[in-house]
Amino acid sequence: MSTNNKKSKLHKRTWEENDKKDNKKAQESQEEEDDEQIEDVDENEDDDQEEDQQVSNKKSKANKKNEKAEEGNQEEDDWEDEEDEEDDEDDDDLDSEDLIDITKKKNELEDEEEDEDDDDEEGEEGEEDEVLNVDFEFKDANETMFHSVKGLINGYLDGSDYNSSDLADIIVKQFTLGTFIVIDEEEDENQKKIREKAKLERETNVIGFSTFISAKQHENQSVVKEIIKFVNQKSEKFNNEADHKKLQNILAKNKVGLLINERIINVAPQAVPVLHTQLQEDYKWFKQNHQKEFKENFDFEYLLCITRCAKEVKGTQDPQQGQKKLKKEELDEYLYPKFEDFLLLEKAEIKFFFEAAQSKSQSGLSKKNMDEIKSKELNYKIIYLIKISDYFKSIPEMPLHLCD
Incomplete structure (x- = not known):
């Protein structure tokens, strides 16, 4: 290489x-x-x-x-x-x-x-109290009514002490004269046992009645004397002089019957004309069937009635009444728990008013105190004397006043 x-x-x-x-x-x-x-x-x-x-x-x-x-x-x-x-x-x-x-x-x-x-x-209880809505009957007097009747007449003489038991006894034993409104209430079992054990009759519950009592027939009984004395004393004090003398003369003749007309305040007004109509029928029947006794004791010329009313007092108006004749327009100023009283007062020959005992707390007021009171309703008692013929004439007019 x-x-x-x-x-x-x-x-x-x-x-x-x-x-x-x-x-x-x-x-x-x-x-x-x-x-x-x-x-x-x-x-x-x-x-x-x-x-x-x-x-x-x-x-x-x-x-x-x-x-x-x-x-x-x-x-x-x-x-x-x-x-x-x-x-x-x-x-x-x-x-x-x-x-x-x-x-x-x-x-x-x-x-x-x-x-x-x-x-x-x-003061408006008479107008506004509820009407008693129960079944009732009209019956003649009997002794089982005693306690109910006594309760209704306790204030008859304006709270004065008097023998109300004797008056109740006279009323319930007057079997042929007088009409009573009664109601039937159920009896409690315990009360029934007690009553039956004591062998007592069951009490009749009376809520209203109208009757005549002869002042002449019972003139010697203390209760009638007490009634006449009460009327005379009040008339002397509150009636005018002329009517007072006239009243004395009529009472002296013994031709006067006591019209006792009492009921609880809420009895149906429609029952009232019936009550008085039945009393008139009783009186006619008694006259026909007991002529001798009728002529001696029940041939009345006048009826004497003691009842009550109320009045509204304003300002310094004097609440005390009496010593003058009352005019019709003055009667209109009063409130009547028993409306028929107004009708009968219009026809009465003698009538006078006076302040009731239950109003005493409102009486005796000075002028200054009265000025301070706008209005006050005062209770009054009324005593009036009416011819029996005028009383009977007024009965047919009563239904016309039911709505007044």
Whole structure:
């Protein structure tokens, strides 16, 4: 082999070796660059992680601060809420106390208004009381009516003490004269046993009646004497002189019957004309069937009636009545619990009014006190004398006055 070929091969080998070295160096350089890039990336990642960690730490710290702040605010809010609740409780306590005081005052005012309304309505009982809505019958007198009748006549003489038992006894034993309104009420079993054991008759419940009593027939009985004495005393004090003398003369003739007409206030008005009509029928029957006794004791010219009414007194008007004849327009000023009294008073020959005993608390007022009172309803008793013929003539007119 020639020297040039050897050199050529050597150069070639050298070149190849150099190329390999260069390639190796280039590869190593590339690997170093790659490693550096990887390290840079890793460093960047580490930096990013550190930054993220720092941000996270900052956020965590901020959150902790916020939580602490919120806890502080919550404590302040809770404290303020507790104070508000305490204030509200105090306010509630005050409101409750104030409400109690206001309620008491309101109740007191309402009670006062009710009392005033009750006082205003007492005089209107005859008009506003509910009508007794029960089944009733008209019956003749019998002794089982004694207690009911006595209860109805207790105030007959204006609260004066008198023998009401004797008067009730006369009324219920007058079997042929008098009409009674009775109601049938169920008897309690215990009361029934007691009554049957004592062998007593069952009481009849009377709610109203009308009858005549002969003053002549019973003139020696103390109760009739008490009635006549009461009438004379009141007439002397409250009647005018002429009518007082006339009354004395009529009573002296013993031709007077006592018209006793009593009932509870809420009896149906429609029953009243029947009550008086039946009394008239009884009187006619008695006259026909007991002529001798009738002629001796019941041939009346006049009927004497003691009844009651009320009147509204205003300002300084004198509540006391009497000592003068009453005109029709003056009769209109009174309120009559028994409406037929107004009709009979129009026909009465003698009549006078006087303040009833139950109104004494309202009497004796000075002029100054009367000026201070706008209106006051006073109770009165009435005594009147009417011819029996005029009484009978008035009975057919009674239904016409039911709606007045």
